[in-house]
Amino acid sequence: MPRVKAGSIVVEPRYFQVDWLLQLINGYEGPRVGFLYRPGSIPVRIGMRILEVSVPPFSLVLEEYSGNLSQITSLGGRPYYVVSRDIWLDLKWFRREFILELLRALRRCLEGPCHEILEYGQLLRIELETIDGACEKIVSTGFYTAPYHSIVESIRQGYGKEPGIIALPAGSRLITVDRREVFYTIKLRIPLECRGFDGAFFTSLVDTVLSIPEY
Incomplete structure (x- = not known):
């Protein structure tokens, strides 16, 4: 079960479109991207609280994403989650x-x-x-x-x-x-x-x- 570091972003698969994914991953400088093969739960900061959010299999993980998060929204308004602390998820990494x-x-x-x-x-x-x-x-x-x-x-x-x-x-x-x-x-x-x-x-x-x- 690989470790996913705080600051990584997670995108649910129901928002996948090829052109949008190409723009998103092209703007990502990390060497690898991950996909969940089982459902997971991630800690997300909402206001002053940290809540656990369930995410489905095949969700995309970009580790320690350092790009402009507003660009993700401008690419089509697709929601993403920012991991608030280090966690472990059932995923596999692939070369970007x-x-x-x-x-x-x-x-x-x-x-x-x-x-x-x-x-x-x-x-x-x-x-x-x-x-x-x-x-x-x-x-x-x-x-x-x-x-x-x-x-x-x-x-x-x-x-x-x-x-x-x-x-x-x-x-x-x-x-x-x-x-x-x-x-x-x-x-x-x-x-x-x-x-x-x-x-x-x-x-x-x-x-x-x-x-x-x-x-």
Whole structure:
């Protein structure tokens, strides 16, 4: 359980949008960013009191954020929490540059046809590609790490056995994980008509990467 220092900021995943995340993390000078894989509780100063605030899985953590906090609000009014004292949270750290590369690749796929390949260390490859097909909405059929129905609704009959997201009405499965011994390949297919669901695509990728033991 890693330590998160006072002065770090936490952003809930329901506010994730690719362009906004790119601006936020581009303005952050730290070498790593974190994502919770379990719910957590953080101390937040409100007036003269310190209150415990619950935050969901996949919340973003920027350690000892020294940037201009007013800029975060000006980027779209998305709330954030400032950690008032050192705490320990169930999260995993990733290199800042890797998350930026992932967001940039995802944005290119949201802008038009693409096939992007990223590698993280020696054991993980992420492939993104656009596909044709009708798409009215994205729903979650299950999860690898934790549910994220606050970002995208779950399938009507409840979560099934297979994690991931699908596009409706076609029912196309959009994210898969292939394991060959210790090497993992994550593939995300993005229907061209579903590009408005960028927060769901990014959160689904985070969910999948967090579930890999080596990371």
